[in-house]
């Protein structure tokens with residue numbers, strides 16, 4: 001397939017497995033991300049949703065050039081995010097995750113995030129930036145749940161500012177979140193990922209056409225369906241006298257009994273997002289691994 005010259009982000013048949021301790025994917029492992037394709041243009045504001053451990057952070061980090069994949073699998077501004085280091089150093093591409101989130105909440109908004117855009121300017125607007133240099137500011141922004149520590153006002157202002165950046169400057173944003181407050185009219189697109197696979201990529205108006213529920217309830221219905229299907233498969237395996245979980249270790253993903261230290265040891269010590277919830281019992285879990293209150 002020819003590259004779309006308009007695309008700011010182009011993911012084609014992405015496949016990724018976290019390396020083991022020896023730097024290579026564990027032998028016989030199933031990729032965590034597989035057959036994942038997506039194309040986003042200038043001005044797109046994309047909400048990335050999925051359950052804990054679905055692969056959202058992994059996808060954002062790959063796009064941000066933090067994990068190596070084959071150059072043709074991920075193109076940002078027509079360049080390979082991992083191999084073309086100038087993409088991130090020039091500030092055209094920026095991944096903001098947990099560290100920046102804490103800084104925003106506690107450092108008095110005085111944190112330079114990207115050349116001359118401080119967190120303060122991100123939140124209160126970029127009026128302080130020399131207008132002639134505005135076009136030099138970031139073009140592709142990858143946000144990994146950065147708003148959990150923000151108060152209602154700061155979050156609303158940040159979302160408004162980000163929207164303006166897309167509409168006025170043609171920036172492209174992917175925002176992974178579990179918090180849907182104030183997002184009803186924010187995204188132009190929604191992407192739903194489950195088990196590292198793309199389930200749905202749709203313009204927001206199509207999502208609204210297909211569902212008369214709120215955005216949060218719509219996403220909730222997708223995740224419930226996903227969980228019900230997993231539960232059904234497990235019950236079918238149990239009824240057939242097989243182990244409830246298909247495989248104990250599936251690539252770098254923990255899929256077996258999450259309490260098993262042996263499994264975690266084989267997975268570089270990483271455990272899937274549902275660890276706490278699964279131990280607590282699916283019906284009554286309170287915290288997920290990223291400590292989002294679930295009931």
Ligand SMILES: Nc1ncnc2c1ncn2[C@@H]1O[C@H](COP(=O)(O)OP(=O)(O)OP(=O)(O)O)[C@@H](O)[C@H]1O
Pocket residue numbers: 018032050051052053054055056057058059252253254267268270271272273289290
């Ligand atoms: N460095 C790593 N090495 C091995 N496995 C990892 C690593 N980082 C994440 N994983 C595993 O990859 C899977 C996907 O994790 P990821 O953080 O991308 O999911 P997520 O959708 O962002 O989850 P959440 O919503 O909880 O933040 C999980 O099973 C996780 O345990």
